[in-house]
Amino acid sequence: MFDQFHNVISNVSETISTYEDQLGKPVIGVMPAYFPMELIDAAGGYPVQLWGNNMPLQMADTYLQSYCCTVARSVLELEMKGGANMVKAYAFTSICDTLINLREIYRRLFDKPTFELAIPSTQTAQARRKYLKDIVDSVTNGLENVTGKKITQKSLKEASEIYARSRELHRKLYDIRQTKPGLIKNYDFYAALKAGFFLPRTEHNDMLQSLIQKLEELAAPTSNRPKILMSGMVFDPIQTYKIFDEIDVHIVDDDFANGWRTASKSEFNYEDIYEGVTEYIFNPSPCCCVYNPDIDRHDYLLKKVKSSGAQGVIFWYVKFCEPDAFDQPQLIAKLKQEGIPATTIEIELSMTNFDSVKTRINAFCEMLEE
Amino acid sequence: MTDFKSISKMKEIMTEYYVEAKTTKEKPIAWLTSGAPVDFVNAMDIIPVYPENYAAMCAASHQSVELMEIAEKEGFSQDICAYARTDFGADISQGGPIQGLPKPDMLIASTNICKTVTKWYQVIARKYNVPLFVVDTPFLHDGMTNELVNYTMTQFKDLENFLADFTKRPFAHERLEEIIMLGLEASSYWKKMLSLGKTIPSPFNSLDTFIHLAPIVVLRGTQKCVDYYKMLYEEVAEFAEKKIGSIPDEKYRVLWDNLPIWFKMRRNSEFFEEKKCSLVAATYSNSWGGLDAFELDTKDPYRGLAQSYLGAYINIGFEDRIRYLSKLINEFSLTGFIMHSNRSCKPYSVGMYRLQEEVSKLTGKPGVVIEADQNDPRVYSDAQVETRLEAFIESMESVN
Ligand code: SF4
Numbered sequence: 160m161f162d163q164f165h166n167v168i169s170n171v172s173e174t175i176s177t178y179e180d181q182l183g184k185p186v187i188g189v190m191p192a193y194f195p196m197e198l199i200d201a202a203g204g205y206p207v208q209l210w211g212n213n214m215p216l217q218m219a220d221t222y223l224q225s226y227c228c229t230v231a232r233s234v235l236e237l238e239m240k241g242g243a244n245m246v247k248a249y250a251f252t253s254i255c256d257t258l259i260n261l262r263e264i265y266r267r268l269f270d271k272p273t274f275e276l277a278i279p280s281t282q283t284a285q286a287r288r289k290y291l292k293d294i295v296d297s298v299t300n301g302l303e304n305v306t307g308k309k310i311t312q313k314s315l316k317e318a319s320e321i322y323a324r325s326r327e328l329h330r331k332l333y334d335i336r337q338t339k340p341g342l343i344k345n346y347d348f349y350a351a352l353k354a355g356f357f358l359p360r361t362e363h364n365d366m367l368q369s370l371i372q373k374l375e376e377l378a379a380p381t382s383n384r385p386k387i388l389m390s391g392m393v394f395d396p397i398q399t400y401k402i403f404d405e406i407d408v409h410i411v412d413d414d415f416a417n418g419w420r421t422a423s424k425s426e427f428n429y430e431d432i433y434e435g436v437t438e439y440i441f442n443p444s445p446c447c448c449v450y451n452p453d454i455d456r457h458d459y460l461l462k463k464v465k466s467s468g469a470q471g472v473i474f475w476y477v478k479f480c481e482p483d484a485f486d487q488p489q490l491i492a493k494l495k496q497e498g499i500p501a502t503t504i505e506i507e508l509s510m511t512n513f514d515s516v517k518t519r520i521n522a523f524c525e526m527l528e529e
Numbered sequence: 530m531t532d533f534k535s536i537s538k539m540k541e542i543m544t545e546y547y548v549e550a551k552t553t554k555e556k557p558i559a560w561l562t563s564g565a566p567v568d569f570v571n572a573m574d575i576i577p578v579y580p581e582n583y584a585a586m587c588a589a590s591h592q593s594v595e596l597m598e599i600a601e602k603e604g605f606s607q608d609i610c611a612y613a614r615t616d617f618g619a620d621i622s623q624g625g626p627i628q629g630l631p632k633p634d635m636l637i638a639s640t641n642i643c644k645t646v647t648k649w650y651q652v653i654a655r656k657y658n659v660p661l662f663v664v665d666t667p668f669l670h671d672g673m674t675n676e677l678v679n680y681t682m683t684q685f686k687d688l689e690n691f692l693a694d695f696t697k698r699p700f701a702h703e704r705l706e707e708i709i710m711l712g713l714e715a716s717s718y719w720k721k722m723l724s725l726g727k728t729i730p731s732p733f734n735s736l737d738t739f740i741h742l743a744p745i746v747v748l749r750g751t752q753k754c755v756d757y758y759k760m761l762y763e764e765v766a767e768f769a770e771k772k773i774g775s776i777p778d779e780k781y782r783v784l785w786d787n788l789p790i791w792f793k794m795r796r797n798s799e800f801f802e803e804k805k806c807s808l809v810a811a812t813y814s815n816s817w818g819g820l821d822a823f824e825l826d827t828k829d830p831y832r833g834l835a836q837s838y839l840g841a842y843i844n845i846g847f848e849d850r851i852r853y854l855s856k857l858i859n860e861f862s863l864t865g866f867i868m869h870s871n872r873s874c875k876p877y878s879v880g881m882y883r884l885q886e887e888v889s890k891l892t893g894k895p896g897v898v899i900e901a902d903q904n905d906p907r908v909y910s911d912a913q914v915e916t917r918l919e920a921f922i923e924s925m926e927s928v929n
Pocket residue numbers: 191228229230231254255256257258392448477479480481482483
């Protein structure tokens with residue numbers, strides 16, 4: 160059932176090249192996180208999401224110190240090695256200090272256009288709105304210059320429908336995973352999500368749709384294995400999910416920036432692009448990287464854990480990701496206070512040896528079983 | 530480091546300041562980031578307290594490691610800025626040179642130095658259950674734009690309302706204007722003082738300025754601060770006039786980029802002196818209304834204020850950083866530049882290797898990047914850093 164998803168993620172460049180030819184649209188590399196893909200689609204671009212990769216880091220180290228996260232280092236590696244030749248321009252957001260400066264590095268090193276959707280960190284709604292208007296205008300101009308096409312009401316409406324359907328399908332898949340624990344292998348689940356980073360959205364939608372149909376017909380296996388929730392910026396390295404599968408624990412929900420935090424977004428408001436972007440960035444799931452005084456991440460996560468039936472939480476921590484690191488101690492304390500075990504597991508996208516991660520996962524899951 | 534008489538004055542006013550902050554019964558306490566618009570806070574008679582300054586004090590007095598270890602035990606990762614870790618540790622244990630900072634009644638953070646501070650202050654806001662006001666000063670990828678200045682000014686208005694609500698008093702606009710003027714006056718002395726570094730030999734070195742910048746951070750907007758910088762300026766000007774160099778036989782003149790290595794001030798000072806290398810300009814010391822990267826609007830104080838908070842060196846795009854660094858290298862007759870790749874401070878450091886390449890190419894002056902940290906001696910190696918610096922110093926042509 161999941162072969163075609165696995166196929167995509169083991170042949171990323173080929174997949175992108177094929178669709179690039181087929182669609183005749185410029186490929187836009189989308190950096191983490193929350194750049195609304197609708198805008199790119201509506202401008203006639205082919206968005207491809209770059210959440211980091213597992214290339215060995217060689218060239219990127221010339222410009223990014225070892226204390227930068229491997230998400231940033233590996234996307235730079237990809238461009239420097241020529242692995243992103245098909246990418247015509249890069250879309251950034253300002254979610255962290257590393258990415259803000261990374262954009263500057265790109266502008267000095269490469270000729271490809273870059274644009275940044277700066278995410279405001281102010282609590283004053285009026286200032287935020289006014290500022291976002293300026294930002295959105297500059298981003299859409301940048302996009303339109305690359306694609307040579309204008310974003311119209313019509314193209315934005317179409318794009319918004321495609322992505323609304325996409326996220327709805329994602330949410331269905333999340334729902335099946337939660338209500339039928341064990342039916343979807345952890346490794347398969349994340350492969351299905353990850354394939355969507357590279358496929359044209361309509362293609363991925365069709366694949367998800369038929370997958371969901373099949374899954375809906377199947378009954379939940381009987382299992383009393385531990386159920387957990389994972390939280391972090393990215394769910395990679397994907398191979399690690401084989402470890403979860405081996406010890407047969409069920410990830411019943413997640414709070415990944417490239418997982419649920421994105422899947423939970425509602426339909427993009429195409430009638431008011433500024434409202435659309437604001438809603439998209441700030442709602443409904445809080446993120447360590449987005450300052451939003453209107454939502455309390457503690458309450459949010461606690462509710463999520465309870466409603467998912469998870470018995471414990473793993474913070475999947477990309478080493479050197481400061482925004483995530485700041486939130487964790489208080490969040491963990493809060494969860495523990497509520498009787499929910501929680502732990503942090505440190506990962507790097509470039510890692511090739513998973514022994515210590517495996518030990519940590521094992522130890523945590525065994526503790527849940529006691 | 531140079532023996533300026535003013536240092537005792539500085540110690541005196543800093544002590545007075547901390548004593549008041551620690552003992553006040555009636556005035557509220559605000560914790561602020563070093564780049565936050567303190568002028569508004571001062572206008573409402575709220576005492577500003579600077580966790581960054583305190584963290585630096587802890588490191589300079591060699592107490593940062595034990596404090597960071599306390600924070601790390603509570604789960605704060607070694608990956609987060611060492612200032613934050615030092616302060617968390619000091620707050621948990623009420624440790625450090627003055628046994629912790631007085632508890633905050635409110636928090637004000639500005640993003641012009643980093644996004645990290647919004648995370649740091651959220652942790653504190655949750656711990657003490659006090660309000661946090663974030664003044665968003667976005668990164669200037671493409672220089673100072675009207676949109677950004679307006680955005681910042683709108684938030685100043687909101688900050689005024691926030692402070693008025695908090696204190697249940699109308700916002701003191703007239704007082705604010707006085708404070709802005711006092712702040713400008715102090716920074717103009719600071720700026721004049723820093724410009725004296727153009728004298729050959731330089732009458733001070735940047736390690737001095739790292740020490741002497743404390744009042745411009747914490748006491749900006751007060752008469753005391755103006756008086757202090759006037760005194761410092763006059764003293765340094767006298768040195769300059771008499772051509773007394775901060776180090777004997779100044780041979781090399783370099784710029785220091787990024788924060789100091791607070792726990793190595795003495796050793797660094799001796800090292801550079803021995804090599805006859807004077808640090809004469811520093812982007813960090815320039816950041817407090819010193820030598821600005823942009824022209825500021827002096828007719829409209831609000832606008833000028835917004836511009837100066839936005840235009841902090843650490844908040845500007847690489848094109849502007851390169852231009853600014855090159856300008857300093859030329860104006861200060863520098864023979865080279867040192868960039869401190871600071872593990873704690875990503876906004877200041879990420880991209881530095883590229884900046885070094887470009888600035889060297891543009892100015893023809895050698896530059897070096899050293900790997901260190903402003904507050905965490907555990908990730909610092911004397912041997913490694915000094916070997917690199919020695920090679921760099923040898924590669925420079927001497928000034929005369
Ligand atoms: S993992 Fe964290 S530090 Fe790295 S790019 Fe993402 S948000 Fe930034």
